Amino acid sequence: MAVCIAVIAKENYPLYIRSVPCQNELKFHYTVHTSLDVVEEKVSAVGKSLADQRELYLGLLYPTEDYKVYGYVTNSKVKFVIVVDSSNTSLRDNEIRSMFRKLHNSFTDVMCNPFYNPGDPIQSKAFNGIVSGMMVQTG
Amino acid sequence: MESLTLSDVEQKYYSELFVYCDTDNTKKVASNGRVLDLFRAAQLPSEVVLQITELCGATRLGHFGRSQFYIALKLIAIAQSGLPLRVESLNSVKDLPLPRFVVGKNEAEARHAALYQDADSQGLYPAPGTALIPRPPGRGLQNKKGPPSSTSLPAHEVIQPLAPSIEAQPEPTSPVISPHQSPPTSPHSWRKHKRQHSGGNADRQQVVAATGAVWTQFREPQTGPVTGDGMWSSHSPPPPLPPSQESWVSFTADTPPSSTLPAMHPSSVQESTTIRTVASAATTNEIQRQSSGYDDPWKITDEQRQYYINQFKTIQPDLTGLIPGSAAKEFFTKSKLPILELSHIWELSDFDKDGALTLDEFCAAFHLVVARKNGYDLPEKLPESLMPKLIDLDDSAEVPEPAAEVGFSASPVEVTPNKSPSMPSLNQAWPEMNQSNEQWETFSERSSSSQTLTQFDSNIAPADPDTAIVHPVPIRMTPSKIHMQEMELKRTGSDHNHPTSPLLAKPPELSEETKLPPSMKFVAANTVGDGYSSSDSFTSDPEPITRQRSQSGASPEALKVVAPPPPPPRPQQSHSRSSSLDMNRTFAATAAPGQPQPSAIAFPPAVPPRPLPTQSSVPLTGHRVEAEGVPAGGAVLTTTSPQQIPQQPNFADFSQFQAFAASEQPSSLPDIDKHSEAGQADKISEGAGPLRTVKSDGPADERTSATVNSAKGSSGPLAPPPKPVRRRLKSEDELRPEDEQIGPQKAAAIAAPLTSQPSISRSVGKDKKAIQASIRRNKETNTVLARLNSELQQQLKDLLEERISLEVQLEQLRPFSHL
Numbered sequence: 016m017a018v019c020i021a022v023i024a025k026e027n028y029p030l031y032i033r034s035v036p037c038q039n040e041l042k043f044h045y046t047v048h049t050s051l052d053v054v055e056e057k058v059s060a061v062g063k064s065l066a067d068q069r070e071l072y073l074g075l076l077y078p079t080e081d082y083k084v085y086g087y088v089t090n091s092k093v094k095f096v097i098v099v100d101s102s103n104t105s106l107r108d109n110e111i112r113s114m115f116r117k118l119h120n121s122f123t124d125v126m127c128n129p130f131y132n133p134g135d136p137i138q139s140k141a142f143n144g145i146v147s148g149m150m151v152q153t154g
Numbered sequence: 155m156e157s158l159t160l161s162d163v164e165q166k167y168y169s170e171l172f173v174y175c176d177t178d179n180t181k182k183v184a185s186n187g188r189v190l191d192l193f194r195a196a197q198l199p200s201e202v203v204l205q206i207t208e209l210c211g212a213t214r215l216g217h218f219g220r221s222q223f224y225i226a227l228k229l230i231a232i233a234q235s236g237l238p239l240r241v242e243s244l245n246s247v248k249d250l251p252l253p254r255f256v257v258g259k260n261e262a263e264a265r266h267a268a269l270y271q272d273a274d275s276q277g278l279y280p281a282p283g284t285a286l287i288p289r290p291p292g293r294g295l296q297n298k299k300g301p302p303s304s305t306s307l308p309a310h311e312v313i314q315p316l317a318p319s320i321e322a323q324p325e326p327t328s329p330v331i332s333p334h335q336s337p338p339t340s341p342h343s344w345r346k347h348k349r350q351h352s353g354g355n356a357d358r359q360q361v362v363a364a365t366g367a368v369w370t371q372f373r374e375p376q377t378g379p380v381t382g383d384g385m386w387s388s389h390s391p392p393p394p395l396p397p398s399q400e401s402w403v404s405f406t407a408d409t410p411p412s413s414t415l416p417a418m419h420p421s422s423v424q425e426s427t428t429i430r431t432v433a434s435a436a437t438t439n440e441i442q443r444q445s446s447g448y449d450d451p452w453k454i455t456d457e458q459r460q461y462y463i464n465q466f467k468t469i470q471p472d473l474t475g476l477i478p479g480s481a482a483k484e485f486f487t488k489s490k491l492p493i494l495e496l497s498h499i500w501e502l503s504d505f506d507k508d509g510a511l512t513l514d515e516f517c518a519a520f521h522l523v524v525a526r527k528n529g530y531d532l533p534e535k536l537p538e539s540l541m542p543k544l545i546d547l548d549d550s551a552e553v554p555e556p557a558a559e560v561g562f563s564a565s566p567v568e569v570t571p572n573k574s575p576s577m578p579s580l581n582q583a584w585p586e587m588n589q590s591n592e593q594w595e596t597f598s599e600r601s602s603s604s605q606t607l608t609q610f611d612s613n614i615a616p617a618d619p620d621t622a623i624v625h626p627v628p629i630r631m632t633p634s635k636i637h638m639q640e641m642e643l644k645r646t647g648s649d650h651n652h653p654t655s656p657l658l659a660k661p662p663e664l665s666e667e668t669k670l671p672p673s674m675k676f677v678a679a680n681t682v683g684d685g686y687s688s689s690d691s692f693t694s695d696p697e698p699i700t701r702q703r704s705q706s707g708a709s710p711e712a713l714k715v716v717a718p719p720p721p722p723p724r725p726q727q728s729h730s731r732s733s734s735l736d737m738n739r740t741f742a743a744t745a746a747p748g749q750p751q752p753s754a755i756a757f758p759p760a761v762p763p764r765p766l767p768t769q770s771s772v773p774l775t776g777h778r779v780e781a782e783g784v785p786a787g788g789a790v791l792t793t794t795s796p797q798q799i800p801q802q803p804n805f806a807d808f809s810q811f812q813a814f815a816a817s818e819q820p821s822s823l824p825d826i827d828k829h830s831e832a833g834q835a836d837k838i839s840e841g842a843g844p845l846r847t848v849k850s851d852g853p854a855d856e857r858t859s860a861t862v863n864s865a866k867g868s869s870g871p872l873a874p875p876p877k878p879v880r881r882r883l884k885s886e887d888e889l890r891p892e893d894e895q896i897g898p899q900k901a902a903a904i905a906a907p908l909t910s911q912p913s914i915s916r917s918v919g920k921d922k923k924a925i926q927a928s929i930r931r932n933k934e935t936n937t938v939l940a941r942l943n944s945e946l947q948q949q950l951k952d953l954l955e956e957r958i959s960l961e962v963q964l965e966q967l968r969p970f971s972h973l
Contacts, residue, residue, distance in 0.1 A: 123507075128479070128501060128504070
């Protein structure tokens with residue numbers, strides 16, 4: 016269960032960011048922002064030999080004492096960032112991957128909507144539903 | 155109050171009216187909207203109405219009881235007929251016509267009409283939510299002038315124009331039910347409109363003037379449709395309004411300012427007639443639609459569907475085709491709904507998420523747009539009646555079917571449309587997996603699949619190794635468990651990073667023989683099939699060697715090979731020959747974990763044709779024995795060597811034994827062996843040496859021991875002692891020859907001795923024990939080798955990790971390049 020989920024566009028501005036409301040959202044916004052650097056680093060590092068496909072899932076970007084940040088980049092340089100609580104140790108890598116996969120699929124659906132202009136904030140209810148399903152259930 | 159005697163007709167009529175007014179079903183009608191409307195519909199001056207109310211006693215009671223209501227109705231009738239309102243006149247007036255409620259209660263009127271016209275009184279329409287009056291299409295709307303200004307809500311405005319038009323053509327129709335959503339627009343404008351257009355009754359105008367908020371409730375829609383009632387009386391669910399829809403469409407086409415829909419366009423657009431301005435049409439549609447579904451507010455009526463289909467055709471002539479997203483966007487943007495809502499509608503209606511709309515999806519989207527325009531909130535999920543059905547509507551366009559049915563039939567089937575999300579995901583899954591398994595994707599599959607960018611495999615795609623495709627578990631045709639073990643060992647231990655070595659794959663079999671268990675396994679496999687055994691046997695030898703080589707090589711590939719999810723099924727899994735089937739599975743299993751498939755693929759070609767079918771069977775058995783015997787000692791081999799020596803130059807052992815066999819072949823065998831050895835030396839250059847030596851040492855030792863044992867138990871025709879000796883010397887040689895593919899001859903040669911061996915060995919009872927002992931030894935060797943394998947693999951992984959970390963460091967040190 017994620018604490019914060021963000022979708023960042025290619026130009027590194029957020030398309031969608033949502034946090035568990037009870038916490039200091041600004042902190043998560045800042046975390047996501049700083050994680051972009053790590054994402055860039057990983058992407059540029061891997062993208063050397065373009066022959067071999069770059070893995071979309073970037074894995075753990077960096078852990079802090081409170082939480083862990085995972086990243087995922089699409090081929091169009093749209094980044095997904097998930098922040099999970101460190102105390103949630105039951106979250107396996109595969110689960111994170113599946114969460115990213117779902118996010119990516121939902122994002123694709125949003126993109127397919129002709130009424131969505133790329134670059135606009137994502138306001139799709141379906142996307143919101145998917146994200147809600149992934150967010151921590153704070154009761 | 156005074157007693158009231160009503161004629162039968164009157165009684166019926168009144169009771170109906172009462173029931174209609176008795177919305178609360180309390181048997182008493184308060185001065186609610188309906189009553190007031192009814193009274194106003196009577197087109198009586200308000201003071202008259204008040205008087206009537208007083209007279210009937212409602213004023214005192216505060217509400218209309220049934221009797222009061224009846225009295226009131228009668229008084230209305232009296233008043234309408236111009237008689238003075240007197241209580242006495244209630245009963246005295248004879249032949250009093252029934253009160254006419256013109257403007258007011260459409261329902262009343264309708265009912266009235268219905269009463270007298272068709273027995274099936276439309277009765278009370280169910281309360282709100284019942285169909286609204288779909289404007290009868292083609293009604294020759296006379297209200298050319300669109301609804302006058304006002305119209306806060308387009309929806310209602312729609313009604314307005316309709317109303318006038320309808321009123322212009324009053325028809326006895328079934329009562330119209332007020333929409334369950336009260337149109338907010340004020341009736342006033344509408345009234346005026348009516349006045350202008352209706353030209354029907356002065357009364358109406360009166361009523362118009364008198365109207366109050368009450369009318370707003372459902373009036374507009376009602377009045378509008380009043381005239382249309384007739385049309386709808388035919389079918390109780392409010393008829394949809396295709397014409398209005400059309401007008402609506404045309405409306406959108408004109409793209410009038412979104413402000414007031416009603417403001418629209420009069421005339422012009424209509425295909426059918428009507429003035430209905432788009433908005434009005436739309437709203438009527440909506441209202442109709444909304445109220446139409448008694449049970450399903452989202453049901454698309456036939457007319458609506460027909461209308462939608464017509465609209466679809468304007469964009470896409472082919473009813474089975476798709477409307478691209480951009481075209482749909484333009485079309486629906488004309489409806490002037492906010493983009494956010496249109497986006498939501500699109501999400502709901504694009505069922506297969508392909509960015510295009512089929513006819514069904516289009517109809518659903520259109521329906522939702524109209525509903526939204528009429529003020530209905532968009533649902534969170536697509537209603538079932540709007541779900542696209544899998545079947546095309548080509549025919550249904552002509553034969554409209556209830557949308558609900560369509561929906562139901564469609565939804566379950568919808569799972570399998572060719573655009574099902576699962577399929578693209580699967581297709582995408584492959585590329586992803588292929589991409590990740592670059593290493594072993596040396597064979598054909600890699601090229602195309604690795605380039606696909608659709609990496610975001612859908613949920614179905616088993617990106618993680620857990621759910622990835624599981625390589626086929628080898629099912630050995632031979633019932634030997636050893637084979638399974640060996641296969642497991644091979645699979646786990648070896649990294650077939652050398653796809654190009656079919657020979658290597660095959661030879662391992664033979665080498666295994668020298669190495670014990672694995673070889674035994676393959677030998678058995680060989681025996682199973684046709685004459686592959688011999689060739690397989692010796693071809694198998696190189697395999698372990700190669701594997702060892704690969705392992706020791708600590709090639710990153712190996713590690714990578716292991717890591718990525720299993721590759722898609724190898725194209726060349728199947729082996730033409732039955733025996734090789736086993737081999738295929740075997741090697742497929744081994745390669746499945748990530749080893750290069752080519753190794754498996756290579757096997758089939760590696761197997762040389764067997765020149766001697768007879769020998770094939772023999773060698774098969776011989777091989778089995780040989781497997782045991784090889785480690786165990788040349789005794790067995792020697793037995794078979796005599797015949798098959800020429801075919802198995804790889805088996806140096808055999809050559810020696812062949813000499814024993816005192817056949818020409820044996821003699822030739824050594825020669826062949828020598829040749830093969832010489833050749834092998836070259837082939838060995840691959841570098842399997844070190845490992846091989848290691849391994850060979852092991853197996854050699856084992857073999858030695860085995861040979862010793864076997865020597866004890868062997869029949870003895872072969873020369874065990876020389877075999878062990880030879881083994882030590884030639885352990886590598888054996889491996890080497892096994893590495894390469896020997897020609898058929900050699901295979902045959904080997905096969906022959908092998909076959910002879912068993913016969914000879916079997917002849918001796920001790921051989922059995924020896925064989926069993928050798929089997930055990932082979933197993934032990936197997937485990938040892940397996941351990942060695944795992945250790946080497948571990949080393950390999952470590953090395954790979956180191957390498958990766960170094961690479962990462964290197965990358966980090968490098969200046970950041972562009973993203």
